[in-house]
Amino acid sequence: MAPPELHPAVLQSVALTVRPTSGAPLALQTKVLDLEPQPDGSTTLVVAPPPGLDPREHHFDATLAWTYPLGRMECTVRTRPGRRAYGDVWLVCANAPATRLQERAYFRARLTVPVLLTWTEATEETEETEETEEQPEPVELHGVVVDLSEGGLLATVPSRPPALGTRVEATVRVDGENLTQPATVVRHVAFASGGHGVAVAFAEPRRHGDRLRAVVFAVERRRRSRT
Structure with a gap:
């Protein structure tokens, strides 16, 4: 049986790195507002658009990272603009399974x-x-x-x-x-x-x-x- 899909929790702070068409990648901080299960079994993360960026932007080559209970997780994602009852949002979908970064004191x-x-x-x-x-x-x-x-x-x-x-x-x-x-x-x-x-x-x-x-x-x- 495949292991459960791992993703950040609602209201958890996450790091989002986006790569503009030109210039250096931007390292941003945002927060998960909601989790939306999809028919294919995946989960779309609803996050707040980081301040200073256009909430209508799309990002096809981005990286999401967050703290995992026993380490840190990271995965490549794509984002698209959306809107919910509480305002403009970015909808974040994984491009590949999340990987665990071995950063802590214990393997x-x-x-x-x-x-x-x-x-x-x-x-x-x-x-x-x-x-x-x-x-x-x-x-x-x-x-x-x-x-x-x-x-x-x-x-x-x-x-x-x-x-x-x-x-x-x-x-x-x-x-x-x-x-x-x-x-x-x-x-x-x-x-x-x-x-x-x-x-x-x-x-x-x-x-x-x-x-x-x-x-x-x-x-x-x-x-x-x-x-």
Whole structure:
């Protein structure tokens, strides 16, 4: 099965590089206003025209870049002018699949393994509850990892993930072994195929760092051997 399409989230800031007919490329900043699914399964991004540029311009050779939960994504795109209820917009369509730029401290790879996130919902009652009183039951959410490194992971989950900043216990099952460690929810991700995505950063990357690094490198070696 093909991996879910990745794209920026609504209201996320993105970098857009356009190439005028003459002169140097222009590096611009804009924001995603909406995501519009298309009949062919792709997603058109509705973005705000960058200030100072003609909102009626077309761009056939542009590059879109944005922050990914565990790295940075980039893809070539084309833009065309449009209009929505909130004003002039640019409609951005991908010319090719997005690629991941390995910029961060931890090498990562696409792979599919189970994950369990466990946490306690914070409420006004639980904040006021004494330690001697009954504590709320932990919440469990099963998912499937789609991107893993020794520093964190991105997973698809069947229901709404915990809020940003929530501290969780993340248990990844690798080759029959459960690797559990504390983590923090750092981003929610919208997949074009539907469903929910959640990224977590491990609080103690060294706890299972050697094991996860070996798994990630092995996956990448297999991928390269097939290309």
